[in-house]
Amino acid sequence: MIPPRLDRREFLGTLGQYAGAACLGCGLGMFAESAFGESHRFTREVDFYTQLPGKKIQCFVCPLHCVLEDGETCFCRTRTNVGGQLFTRAYNNPCVLRVDPIEKLPLNHFRPGTKTLTLGTGGCNVRCLYCQNWQQSQKMPDEIKTFKLSPREAITAARKKKVDTIAFGYTEPVAFLEYAKDIAILAKKARLKVVVATAAFVEPEPLFELSEYVDAFVVTLKGFNEEFYHRVLGIELAPVLTAIKTIKEQTNAWLELTNLIVPTYNDDPDEIRDMVTWVHDHLGDDVPMHFARFVPTYRLANLPRTPVQTLETARAIGYEAGLRYVYTSNIAPHEGTNTVCAACGTTVIERLGFKVLSNGLKRGVCPKCHKKLPGLWC
Amino acid sequence: MNARRSFVLSTSTAILMGLLLSPPCLRAENADHGSRSREQSTHEQRARELIERLDLSRLQARKCMSIAEQAALLYIEGYEQEARLLPEILEAYDKFAQEDRLNQGFSPDVEQRTARLHRREIVLRERITEQLIALEEQAGKVLKSSQRESLNNFSQKQRPVRERTRRTDARSRARAARRQREEARTKPLREAREQLRTLHKQIHPRIGPIGQYLLHPFGAERLRDVARARMPAILTEAADVLKHGTSDHPVGQVEQQKAEIKQLRAEISNWNLINGLHLNENQIEQITALYDEAAAPTWEIARRESRSGLPYRTLAALERDVEQVLNTGQHQVLAEYKPCLLPPKNLKDPVRAGQAGDSSRYEKWLDRARKLSSQELKKQIDRALEKEAKHLGQLSRTERRERVALLRKTIRQASTMSDTEFELSKAELAELIAAPDRTLEMRGKVDTLARKYGQPGIITNFMLNTQFMDQLRTRGQQLAGGIATKQTDLATGPQADNCDEVCAIDGKCKKKSKKE
Numbered sequence: 001m002i003p004p005r006l007d008r009r010e011f012l013g014t015l016g017q018y019a020g021a022a023c024l025g026c027g028l029g030m031f032a033e034s035a036f037g038e039s040h041r042f043t044r045e046v047d048f049y050t051q052l053p054g055k056k057i058q059c060f061v062c063p064l065h066c067v068l069e070d071g072e073t074c075f076c077r078t079r080t081n082v083g084g085q086l087f088t089r090a091y092n093n094p095c096v097l098r099v100d101p102i103e104k105l106p107l108n109h110f111r112p113g114t115k116t117l118t119l120g121t122g123g124c125n126v127r128c129l130y131c132q133n134w135q136q137s138q139k140m141p142d143e144i145k146t147f148k149l150s151p152r153e154a155i156t157a158a159r160k161k162k163v164d165t166i167a168f169g170y171t172e173p174v175a176f177l178e179y180a181k182d183i184a185i186l187a188k189k190a191r192l193k194v195v196v197a198t199a200a201f202v203e204p205e206p207l208f209e210l211s212e213y214v215d216a217f218v219v220t221l222k223g224f225n226e227e228f229y230h231r232v233l234g235i236e237l238a239p240v241l242t243a244i245k246t247i248k249e250q251t252n253a254w255l256e257l258t259n260l261i262v263p264t265y266n267d268d269p270d271e272i273r274d275m276v277t278w279v280h281d282h283l284g285d286d287v288p289m290h291f292a293r294f295v296p297t298y299r300l301a302n303l304p305r306t307p308v309q310t311l312e313t314a315r316a317i318g319y320e321a322g323l324r325y326v327y328t329s330n331i332a333p334h335e336g337t338n339t340v341c342a343a344c345g346t347t348v349i350e351r352l353g354f355k356v357l358s359n360g361l362k363r364g365v366c367p368k369c370h371k372k373l374p375g376l377w378c
Numbered sequence: 379m380n381a382r383r384s385f386v387l388s389t390s391t392a393i394l395m396g397l398l399l400s401p402p403c404l405r406a407e408n409a410d411h412g413s414r415s416r417e418q419s420t421h422e423q424r425a426r427e428l429i430e431r432l433d434l435s436r437l438q439a440r441k442c443m444s445i446a447e448q449a450a451l452l453y454i455e456g457y458e459q460e461a462r463l464l465p466e467i468l469e470a471y472d473k474f475a476q477e478d479r480l481n482q483g484f485s486p487d488v489e490q491r492t493a494r495l496h497r498r499e500i501v502l503r504e505r506i507t508e509q510l511i512a513l514e515e516q517a518g519k520v521l522k523s524s525q526r527e528s529l530n531n532f533s534q535k536q537r538p539v540r541e542r543t544r545r546t547d548a549r550s551r552a553r554a555a556r557r558q559r560e561e562a563r564t565k566p567l568r569e570a571r572e573q574l575r576t577l578h579k580q581i582h583p584r585i586g587p588i589g590q591y592l593l594h595p596f597g598a599e600r601l602r603d604v605a606r607a608r609m610p611a612i613l614t615e616a617a618d619v620l621k622h623g624t625s626d627h628p629v630g631q632v633e634q635q636k637a638e639i640k641q642l643r644a645e646i647s648n649w650n651l652i653n654g655l656h657l658n659e660n661q662i663e664q665i666t667a668l669y670d671e672a673a674a675p676t677w678e679i680a681r682r683e684s685r686s687g688l689p690y691r692t693l694a695a696l697e698r699d700v701e702q703v704l705n706t707g708q709h710q711v712l713a714e715y716k717p718c719l720l721p722p723k724n725l726k727d728p729v730r731a732g733q734a735g736d737s738s739r740y741e742k743w744l745d746r747a748r749k750l751s752s753q754e755l756k757k758q759i760d761r762a763l764e765k766e767a768k769h770l771g772q773l774s775r776t777e778r779r780e781r782v783a784l785l786r787k788t789i790r791q792a793s794t795m796s797d798t799e800f801e802l803s804k805a806e807l808a809e810l811i812a813a814p815d816r817t818l819e820m821r822g823k824v825d826t827l828a829r830k831y832g833q834p835g836i837i838t839n840f841m842l843n844t845q846f847m848d849q850l851r852t853r854g855q856q857l858a859g860g861i862a863t864k865q866t867d868l869a870t871g872p873q874a875d876n877c878d879e880v881c882a883i884d885g886k887c888k889k890k891s892k893k894e
Contacts, residue, residue, distance in 0.1 A: 096734045097801045106731040117802075120734060127874040133734040147798040157802055170734040197732060220732075227868050234874035258731065263482075264866040292731055296483060299872050304482035307861050308656060330730045333707025334656045352707035353728055 042087035044178050046079050048206050055084035061206050062125045062174055063239040076175040077123035077140045090121035090176035095136050095146045099161050103354035105169055105197045106290050106329050108339055109375025110216045110254055112349055113356035116195060117158040120170035126199050127234035129299040130262055137171040151183040155190050169197030177206055184213035200243035201235045207243055208250060216254040217247050223266040224275035232265060248283045254376050258290040261306045261314060272314050276321040285324045286374035291315055293330035344369035418596045418621060425597025428587055429604060432525045439605035441520045442592060449513050449593040450616035456506040457619055461627035464635040467495045471642040478649040496719055507585060514589035532587045567827040574820045580771045595620055647717040648846045652853050654725035655708050662854035664703045669847050672696045693834040700837050712836055713822060740808035748792040759785050766813050785811055
């Protein structure tokens with residue numbers, strides 16, 4: 001077909017009409033995109049907050065109890081006041097998504113040698129100067145590369161990857177508690193195990209609500225003095241100890257503790273002794289305790305690594321205090337990564353880093369003395 | 379990171395081969411560096427042997443001499459540049475060794491400086507070697523094919539052999555028969571060692587006998603005799619530089635620095651292994667006691683047996699004893715260990731509990747490759763294979779075809795995945811395409827066979843020597859001594875942000891005003 005001939009005036013007129021239409025379309029598209037983007041980002045309301053006059057709100061997920069004006073975001077970088085309602089930015093928005101050995105959490109008495117699908121989002125309510133995942137934890141979820149993953153898709157992914165445990169870690173699960181809880185609920189329905197690796201700076205109620213669906217907690221007890229918690233982590237110790245006791249006393253979840261020893265900051269043997277004594281007295285002697293090696297990073301990049309002797313001393317102090325399972329982490333090969341039966345002293349699980357080299361346990365029972373080791377073994 | 383890996387790989391393989399192919403007693407002997415004059419006479423002698431074997435014509439000798447003039451320039455350049463670099467290297471390696479001794483990681487500036495200088499050293503050596511190999515090829519063209527063939531079994535390591543009177547008594551006949559039987563029995567081991575040697579030659583090309591003796595300034599006199607020509611000034615000058623050094627860098631000083639660097643390298647490599655093994659006090663005590671108990675007779679026997687070509691029985695027995703002291707994890711570390719200056723990631727910085735960003739090299743590569751167009755992808759694959767060949771050895775044509783097909787298939791699979799799906803699968807995919815380290819595989823095979831035939835293996839090569847034992851004792855003392863820690867004043871160091879001043883990340887504290 002031959003196109004009709006246009007004179008100059010008609011041509012310019014038509015061109016103007018098309019240009020106008022294109023601009024309008026473009027503008028509408030951008031508007032729609034931004035509107036969708038906002039609504040997509042804030043799909044889940046936070047469970048624990050109260051509304052204050054003047055569209056202000058106060059968050060009660062963690063002990064900071066942030067008070068926010070409209071449009072402001074919590075200290076954890078994930079919860080934003082949108083017109084007097086508190087929404088999470090982390091929902092459906094993980095930035096870390098990995099299939100890892102369960103020992104990497106670190107968990108040594110929970111289904112050893114199995115794998116877990118671990119998720120983490122941007123943001124954290126703790127400001128550790130030595131955070132090893134600071135690129136994710138010290139950013140808002142919108143500021144980093146993330147993957148779109150709904151709770152249902154997370155369960156499907158776990159099934160597809162043939163793992164039967166979902167873990168929340170790498171960054172602080174308290175910062176994405178709503179997302180973690182919704183995944184945990186579905187995971188329970190799908191008969192998957194749920195693990196939470198946390199610094200436990202959380203209010204008892206949200207913690208208790210989440211723990212209904214959790215099979216194991218790994219709590220990082222980062223030190224044992226208030227000043228260290230305040231100056232190096234930006235939070236307080238007391239609520240953490242309360243949370244740990246809550247987990248042990250009021251939930252059925254398995255608990256392991258980990259302590260990263262930062263040279264000259266929290267490696268004082270007396271402080272370590274106080275910590276393990278508290279663990280022994282308040283949580284019992286069966287709670288496994290991991291002492292992890294520090295590697296210079298983030299704002300403490302000028303420090304050396306933790307000397308191996310320090311870790312070995314800490315381990316010895318743990319045993320002296322009466323703890324029965326004390327481990328060393330982040331050094332391999334080291335005998336401190338192996339599980340030794342507390343009753344007869346037989347090495348029952350041999351590890352190289354996070355890899356299980358041999359597992360002599362039969363349903364958690366020592367092959368030599370036939371005593372059951374504490375933990376969840378299958 | 380890749381550059382650093384390449385340093386580690388190249389040095390490590392070089393040292394590894396040296397260690398694997400020579401027993402410790404010989405290494406100790408080699409460590410005592412010879413004087414220049416000894417080197418000169420050896421070179422002259424070898425050049426003489428070579429020229430005699432080649433039976434060079436006058437014309438050939440003349441052509442070789444003109445090539446030797448070009449080689450002389452390279453030898454002078456190599457000497458001068460190396461001599462300039464050595465003091466810096468010595469200082470950097472010394473600091474690096476001091477930090478390595480403490481096993482508390484490295485300061486970034488010390489680590490970076492060491493890596494940089496090590497790289498410069500390698501680049502210099504590789505460039506000079508490459509050019510000498512090219513000249514060697516040029517000289518090879520001057521020779522007839524029969525002459526080139528006669529070079530095939532002219533081993534560089536072969537030392538001048540003294541003619542011995544052949545003994546024919548019954549005892550020596552029995553000994554010879556025993557040796558033959560032993561050789562027949564251990565044939566698979568010798569073959570495996572040969573394969574390892576070939577693989578190493580592929581990865582690290584070396585100058586052949588022509589470049590090393592015929593074109594070397596120390597061999598020029600003999601060449602001149604055959605050519606019946608005047609000695610070119612450059613050859614005399616090169617011989618003079620290599621013999622006495624330059625005014626800025628006399629040969630004695632350079633040799634001493636080289637020897638110190640060699641010693642430091644060995645020390646660093648040992649520390650890297652000791653740091654990676656994490657031996658406890660008890661293990662250190664046991665190993666050093668076993669060594670002390672066996673040491674004196676071992677070296678005598680080892681030396682005698684190495685001459686006779688029989689297995690080092692005592693060393694092998696000692697190795698079996700030490701093996702019992704080590705645990706499974708430590709055996710695995712030893713099996714994967716390559717002597718190195720800069721420790722590899724698995725020894726220096728293993729993946730930590732709760733660490734998110736630990737993607738492997740292959741995971742990162744796949745992530746990049748899956749987004750490329752088909753043309754860019756071809757280039758990317760070629761580059762990757764070139765790099766692999768440099769570090770892990772050349773692939774045959776079939777192997778290369780198979781590898782390309784595997785890479786293409788995996789990348790295609792990765793590119794059809796969504797970002798989320800890829801994130802979940804990248805570790806598996808990376809494992810699929812990871813190139814096997816053939817040197818390590820072959821070394822494992824050699825070690826297994828050595829074990830089978832009662833010969834010393836990896837433990838002997840890496841651990842059972844005086845220097846390693848001395849360092850192990852030092853580590854034992856460090857462990858026994860404990861460490862004194864002075865606590866940091868938390869008030870003066872960097873402070874974490876906290877909620878005392880800001881409540882919301884983008885606002886001010888409203889709690890205070892509320893309380894007020």
